[in-house]
Amino acid sequence: MTQRSVTFTREQIAEYAEASGDYNPIHLDDDFARTVGLPGIIAHGLLQMGLMATVAADAAGGPHRLRRLYCRFAGMVVPGDTVTFTAEPAGPGRLELRAVNQRGEPVLTKSIAEVD
Amino acid sequence: MAEIAIAGRTYPPVTFQIDRERAAAFAKAIGADPAAGVPPTFAAVYSLGVTAPQLFGDEEAAVDFARLLHAEQEFTWSRHPRPDETVTSQGRVASDVGRRGMRFVTFETDTTDGAGLPLCRSKALFVIRS
Numbered sequence: 232m233t234q235r236s237v238t239f240t241r242e243q244i245a246e247y248a249e250a251s252g253d254y255n256p257i258h259l260d261d262d263f264a265r266t267v268g269l270p271g272i273i274a275h276g277l278l279q280m281g282l283m284a285t286v287a288a289d290a291a292g293g294p295h296r297l298r299r300l301y302c303r304f305a306g307m308v309v310p311g312d313t314v315t316f317t318a319e320p321a322g323p324g325r326l327e328l329r330a331v332n333q334r335g336e337p338v339l340t341k342s343i344a345e346v347d
Numbered sequence: 348m349a350e351i352a353i354a355g356r357t358y359p360p361v362t363f364q365i366d367r368e369r370a371a372a373f374a375k376a377i378g379a380d381p382a383a384g385v386p387p388t389f390a391a392v393y394s395l396g397v398t399a400p401q402l403f404g405d406e407e408a409a410v411d412f413a414r415l416l417h418a419e420q421e422f423t424w425s426r427h428p429r430p431d432e433t434v435t436s437q438g439r440v441a442s443d444v445g446r447r448g449m450r451f452v453t454f455e456t457d458t459t460d461g462a463g464l465p466l467c468r469s470k471a472l473f474v475i476r477s
Contacts, residue, residue: 237378251391255412255413263413268476276417277417277420294384297427299421300387300421301419301421303418304418
């Protein structure tokens with residue numbers, strides 16, 4: 232089992248926005264996020280997926296062994312949340328991926344990687 | 348909500364050069380090793396990232412970006428691109444359905460290399476809340 236825990240910060244979410252070019256204000260502006268019914272800014276699903284991919288890559292023996300990656304974004308991640316990302320072998324060429332927050336709530340579900 | 352269902356809509360292909368420094372900055376943002384080449388999920392930039400703005404900017408598609416949640420994402424790689432490689436991506440709306448007051452848009456992107464060979468397929472499910 233390969234595992235990594237990450238405590239999300241505003242700075243990290245802003246850094247991902249800049250690196251990815253995804254400047255949706257729900258990730259950057261608390262007031263705006265509240266106007267669309269969110270508790271405040273939330274992390275990008277693709278940031279969670281990027282972090283998950285690093286764990287899958289470690290489990291697979293390198294990032295370029297990843298052939299397929301699927302994530303379902305099941306729960307919101309807000310600044311201050313600590314998410315534990317886990318990759319576990321689940322048959323030949325297959326990893327089962329999980330991400331759970333500090334309250335034990337899943338944030339990525341039914342997620343898998345296929346690897347070389 | 349009077350919107351046009353846009354299943355089957357295809358957008359023009361977009362060419363994108365994978366900038367080495369930008370890929371390294373992306374690696375750093377996800378805590379990956381910037382020296383290990385283009386991170387797999389940089390597909391969020393070179394594949395989905397170049398086609399999704401076409402969908403969001405399509406007035407007829409009427410996808411409200413601010414009420415959009417990214418519900419599912421799949422990337423499938425034939426191979427991973429190299430830094431400085433030029434790739435081409437084309438997006439299409441695979442499905443567009445309304446259910447329980449929400450709209451579910453499946454948006455697929457195929458990315459190919461300079462020889463036209465497949466690199467990556469992105470499949471995103473967007474949920475737009477009303």
